[in-house]
Amino acid sequence: MKRLYVFLLIGLLILLVLPKFLDSYVLGIFIMIFFYAYLGQSWNILTGYTGVISLGHSIYVGVGAYMTFLLTLTLGLSPWIGMWIGGIAAGLIGLVIGYFGFRFGMKGVYFVLLTISFAEIGRLIVLHLKVFGSFQGLFITPQFSFANFQFKENTPYYYIALGYVIFSLIVVRLLERSKIGRYLVALREDEDAAESLGVDVFKYKMIAIFISAFMTSLAGAFYTNYLYYLHPGTMMSMGFSIEIILRPIIGGMGTVLGPVIGSFLITPLAELSRSYFAKAGYEGLHLVIYGFLLVAVVLFFPRGVISYIKKALKPVLSGLK
Amino acid sequence: MGFVIWDLEFETGGFRLSLLELKGVSKNFGGLKAVNQVSLDLEEGEILGIIGPNGAGKTTLFNIITGFYKPDGGEIRFERENLIGLKPHQICHKGMVRTFQIVKPFLQLTALENVVIAALNRTKNVQEATSRALKTIEFLGLKDKADTLATGLTLPHRKRLELARALATEPKLILLDEVMAGLTPTEVDELIRLLKEVNEKGITILLIEHVMRGVMALSKRVIVLNYGEKIAEGVPEEVVKDRQVIEAYLGEEFGNAES
Numbered sequence: 001m002k003r004l005y006v007f008l009l010i011g012l013l014i015l016l017v018l019p020k021f022l023d024s025y026v027l028g029i030f031i032m033i034f035f036y037a038y039l040g041q042s043w044n045i046l047t048g049y050t051g052v053i054s055l056g057h058s059i060y061v062g063v064g065a066y067m068t069f070l071l072t073l074t075l076g077l078s079p080w081i082g083m084w085i086g087g088i089a090a091g092l093i094g095l096v097i098g099y100f101g102f103r104f105g106m107k108g109v110y111f112v113l114l115t116i117s118f119a120e121i122g123r124l125i126v127l128h129l130k131v132f133g134s135f136q137g138l139f140i141t142p143q144f145s146f147a148n149f150q151f152k153e154n155t156p157y158y159y160i161a162l163g164y165v166i167f168s169l170i171v172v173r174l175l176e177r178s179k180i181g182r183y184l185v186a187l188r189e190d191e192d193a194a195e196s197l198g199v200d201v202f203k204y205k206m207i208a209i210f211i212s213a214f215m216t217s218l219a220g221a222f223y224t225n226y227l228y229y230l231h232p233g234t235m236m237s238m239g240f241s242i243e244i245i246l247r248p249i250i251g252g253m254g255t256v257l258g259p260v261i262g263s264f265l266i267t268p269l270a271e272l273s274r275s276y277f278a279k280a281g282y283e284g285l286h287l288v289i290y291g292f293l294l295v296a297v298v299l300f301f302p303r304g305v306i307s308y309i310k311k312a313l314k315p316v317l318s319g320l321k
Numbered sequence: 322m323g324f325v326i327w328d329l330e331f332e333t334g335g336f337r338l339s340l341l342e343l344k345g346v347s348k349n350f351g352g353l354k355a356v357n358q359v360s361l362d363l364e365e366g367e368i369l370g371i372i373g374p375n376g377a378g379k380t381t382l383f384n385i386i387t388g389f390y391k392p393d394g395g396e397i398r399f400e401r402e403n404l405i406g407l408k409p410h411q412i413c414h415k416g417m418v419r420t421f422q423i424v425k426p427f428l429q430l431t432a433l434e435n436v437v438i439a440a441l442n443r444t445k446n447v448q449e450a451t452s453r454a455l456k457t458i459e460f461l462g463l464k465d466k467a468d469t470l471a472t473g474l475t476l477p478h479r480k481r482l483e484l485a486r487a488l489a490t491e492p493k494l495i496l497l498d499e500v501m502a503g504l505t506p507t508e509v510d511e512l513i514r515l516l517k518e519v520n521e522k523g524i525t526i527l528l529i530e531h532v533m534r535g536v537m538a539l540s541k542r543v544i545v546l547n548y549g550e551k552i553a554e555g556v557p558e559e560v561v562k563d564r565q566v567i568e569a570y571l572g573e574e575f576g577n578a579e580s
Contacts (some may be wrong), residue, residue: 178447179446185429186438190426197487199410247324
C-alpha cells in the first residue's frame with residue numbers, strides 16, 4: 001500500500017515538471033487525458049461504485065458549462081465561483097433524474113433510457129433557446145487572467161486539469177473508505193441485501209447521483225474556458241456521454257485508478273487518430289477504432305485493464321486498488 | 322418515551338414482553354392468498370420455528386414482517402410499535418434483521434467487507450465497524466475466510482456469512498430463512514450450537530426451517546403454515562404428532578417414526 005503511494009507520488013512529480021519539456025500540442029493531449037480522466041472518475045462514482053448506469057452525463061457537463069459562462073456574462077461572476085453554483089445546479093438535476101428513476105424502482109436499461117432522455121431534453125433546450133446561443137453556440141472572447149479562468153498558454157490549463165484529477169482521486173479515495181462509499185458498493189452488489197442490512201437504498205443512490213453530477217459539471221467550466229466556445233453539439237451530445245464512460249470502462253470501473261489508466265490509454269489514441277484520419281480525409285474513422293478497442297477490452301479484460309495491471313505488477317505494488 | 326418504559330416494566334412484571342406481534346396478517350398475489358390471516362406472538366428471548374410445505378407462505382411472511390412486501394391486511398407490531406409502512410432499512414435499524422433463503426452475499430467484496438457494511442448499521446465510524454465485524458466473523462468461525470472474496474466462498478460459508486452480516490447489525494430479533502438447507506448433518510449440529518449461543522446472548526430468533534433436526538433442537542414453539550394459513554401451533558414434540566400437520570407436511574413416515 002505504502003509502495004503504491006510512493007509510485008503515485010513519483011508519477012505526480014513527473015507530471016508536474018513535464019510541461020517544461022513538452023510543446024503545446026502534446027500538452028493539449030495531456031490536458032485531454034486529465035479532462036477525460038476527471039470526467040470518467042465523476043461518472044465512476046455513480047456507475048462504477050454504485051452500479052447505477054448513466055448514459056446521460058453530458059447534461060451535467062452542459063449545465064456546468066452554461067451556468068458558469070452565463071453567470072460570468074450576466075453577473076460578472078468569476079468562473080472559479082460560478083462553477084460551484086453550476087455544480088449545485090447539475091446536482092439538483094441529478095436529484096430530479098434520480099427521484100424519477102429510484103423512487104419508481106427503475107433499473108438497468110430503463111434507468112439508462114431515463115438518463116438519455118434527460119440529456120436529450122437538455123441538449124434540445126439549449127439548442128433552441130436564444131440565451132444559450134441556439135444553433136451557432138456561444139463564442140467567448142477570452143480575457144486572459146487567472147480570475148477569468150482564461151489563459152494564453154496551455155501550461156496553466158495543464159496544471160488546472162491535473163488539479164482536477166488529483167481532486168477527483170482524493171474525493172473518490174475518501175468516499176471509498178467512508179460509510180457512504182461502503183454503502184454505495186453494497187447496494188451495487190445487491191440492493192435487497194443492502195436494504196435488509198440497514199442501507200437506505202433510495203437515499204444513498206440520491207447521494208451518489210448528486211456527487212457524481214456535481215463533480216461532472218465542474219468539468220464543464222473547464223471545457224468552456226479551455227475552448228472559448230460553447231455548443232450543445234460538442235458537450236451535450238450522446239457521443240460526448242459515451243466519451244465520458246469509455247475510459248473508466250476500459251480502465252476499470254469501481255476502482256480509484258481505473259478511469260485515470262483508461263484515459264492514459266484511450267485519450268492519446270483518440271486525439272492522435274482523430275487528427276490523423278481527419279487529415280487523411282477519413283473523419284470519424286477513429287470511432288471505428290474505438291469500437292474495436294472496446295470490444296477487445298470487454299473480451300479480454302472484462303474487469304478493465306487495471307485488474308490485469310494489478311496482477312502483473314503484484315510483486316512490485318502490493319495493494320494497488 | 323418515559324411512560325413507555327413504565328409500561329414495559331409493568332408488563333414484564335407479570336408476563337414476558339411480547340417482542341413481535343402479528344394480528345390477522347394477509348397478503349394476496351392476484352387471486353392467490355399467499356398469507357391468510359396469520360397471527361403470532363413472539364416473546365423476547367424465544368426461539369420460534371415456522372414450518373410448512375413449500376409454497377405455504379413462510380418466506381412471504383418474512384418479506385411482510387421485514388418490510389419488503391406491504392400486507393393487504395392485519396397488524397404488525399415490534400416492541401409495540403407499528404411496522405407497516407416502514408422500509409426494510411428502517412426496520413433493520415429498529416433491531417429486526419432477516420437472512421435470505423437464497424443467500425445474497427456482496428460477491429465482489431471480501432467476507433469481512435460484507436460484515437463491515439452490516440456493522441455500519443450501528444455506527445458511522447468505519448474503523449469501529451471493522452473491529453465489530455471482526456468479532457462477529459470470529460464468532461462464526463469465518464476468521465480465516467475474512468479476506469476471501471464472497472465469490473470464492475462455498476455454500477456453507479456463504480450461509481455463515483449471511484448469518485454473520487445479520488448479527489453484525491446488532492439485532493434484537495433475527496429472522497432466519499432456511500439457514501440449514503443444504504448443510505451436512507455435522508454442519509447443521511454446529512449451526513445449532515451457534516444459534517443457541519446467539520439466543521443466549523439475548524437475541525430472539527424466528528426461523529423458517531425444513532431441516533426438522535434443527536427445528537426440533539432449537540424451537541421452544543413451532544407454528545405450522547399451510548396454504549398461507551396457520552394450521553397448528555405448540556411445542557415441537559406435540560405439533561409433529563398433529564394429524565393435520567403430518568398430512569400437510571411431514572408425511573406418514575415422520576409421524577410413525579416419531580410416535
